[in-house]
Amino acid sequence: MVAYIIRRLFGAVLTLLIVSMITFGIFYLVPRWAGGTANDLASRYVGRTANPEQVAEAAHGLGLDKPFFVQYWDWLQAIFVGRDFAFGATQAHCPAPCLGYSFIGRNPVLPDILDRLPVTASLAFGAAIIWVIFGVATGVVSALKRGSIFDRAAMGIALGGVSLPIFWTGLVSLVIFSYTLHWTKPGGAYTPIEQNPGEWAYSLLLPWITLALLFSAAYARLTRAGMLETMGEDYIRTARAKGLRERTVVTKHGLRAALTPIATIFGLDVGLLMGGAVLTESTFSLPGIGKYAIDAINANDMPKVMGFVIFAAGFVVIANLIVDVVYAVIDPRVRLA
């Protein structure tokens, strides 16, 4: 088991390295291929009034005139040892772990992202709890009452839920529940949990439900398919032949096996959301990581975007790692393989 985890850890680090190389390449190399020079990149950071000498100086100070791999190496080692930037009269220090330094905001990227993490985490975990409970419960009942009115209705709604984009359901629910009925908080309202847990939950209610609807729909369909398959297995017949109560047969024998793939997807989905629920956060104007990324892209602030991508990728990789380990715990056949 320990060897298994160590092997997976190596894989995770390697994945992050590759992701960072590709991202770095896209942001720093592709513009060069497109004909941009180091000075073009640097001019973004020195203001409109700068003369060519100042731009060249800034490009040098930022290391933009160095070869690509040296630049990448500088970026990479900054994560571990920090980095100093000097351009014009400005001296800046980005302490380790440095995921980048925004020259537009004049601050290191990572603390900004970490500040926004609680918002995204609140959104992701709250929604995750709702969608797992609703999605799995709906899927199980649908599978057990296959072909019933409940099944048909639930699967119809689920198809809608999967198909409708969140920026549409989000806006519609904002209009209805927030601006017309005044049941929920308007978009942009967010109260940190440490200030007032009740307000925190109230402010996130609508985003949770909207985001959960999308995922519940997918989970309901997955659970239904999984349950239909496992309930037809021989070991379910055995469980019944032993005289177990139907409830035990369904939950302990059927659901246990059907939930294994669900657990896998759940881990990946939460990991993905932790790296920013971009659409949900934009729709509801929540100051989370996804909103941060959108703002950074709109402002063309490449170090921010770069830092965000690595941060989000880190969550996905960690989620993958956890899923692999959890899978081995759930399924004894994986454990020994």
Add this chain to the structure above:
Amino acid sequence: MPAPDAFLDVRDLRIHFPTDDGLVKSVDGLTFSLARGKTLGIVGESGSGKSVTSLGILGLHNKRNARVSGEISLDGTDIVNADPETVRKMRGRRMAMIFQDPLSAMHPYYTVGHQIIEAYRVHNNVSKAVAKKHAIDMLGRVGIPQPNRRVDDYPHQFSGGMRQRAMIAMALSCDPELLIADEPTTALDVTVQAQILDLMRDLQQEFNSALIIITHDLGVVAELADDVLVMYGGKCIEYGSAVTIFEEPEHPYTWGLLGSMPRLDRGVTNRLLPISGNPPSLINVPSGCAFHPRCAYEARTGGLGTTTVPELAESGRGHLVRCHMPVAERKRIWNEQVRPKLEATS
């Protein structure tokens, strides 16, 4: 055949499944009985209704997709019309089942011990520790070495034969009075098959339970059964003691089954005498005798075979045959034509 003192009494059992293509008559009017300590072999091809019958006895058919009628009485308790909770409490405790493929029939996520403990505790109000001791004891009795260590293993850590032993231990954990074994040796190596059959015979004597062996393998039946019921197209077509079925079979289908059994004492060229054709469709059952399209003697029925369903009629003491041919002619064909061919040693 019906004995008043029978422990298991099945009368006119019909199990039909309505489907989009029509009504599937998997079991169509089956009657038999079985006493404690006796073994009945139910023989037939795939799709003849053997397994559907066994699931029916356990009351495992879903009322939503199966129509079960007739009578199944276990020690006086009716199973077909009883309320589901009553039947559930009988399952595992009074009647238990051993399935064909022990790998897929055991839950992959739970240890073998856990699954036996579960089967024991659902019917016995005992602590987990007591149940575990019982599980270890049962594993030991079915011949699993080091049962106190193996009890914590998962099914995939067992070999095929060991898994079937564990399955038997699970089925016997509540000391059932009726044990149904559905193709218990089909998924096993030949060498292991013999061990499992020996084990089942020993355990049956020890527990004095009634045993139903469902199989397509006449070798298994010859090994274990007191009585044999041959099924074809959801109906019983021949019933009798094992000696009768092997020594004086009268139905052409039974002859075919005997001919399909590999035998070393037969000549190399005709070690197997397969039955031609395919098992009948259970939706569009052939008119008249369901076996007539494959029957070599159909012409001897004077056209009755294609028009009339033959009755299951007594041919000798306790020997029932569903065939239009006169008894004397069947006996003659068996003695003069079929038996010599089966026993030919050239």
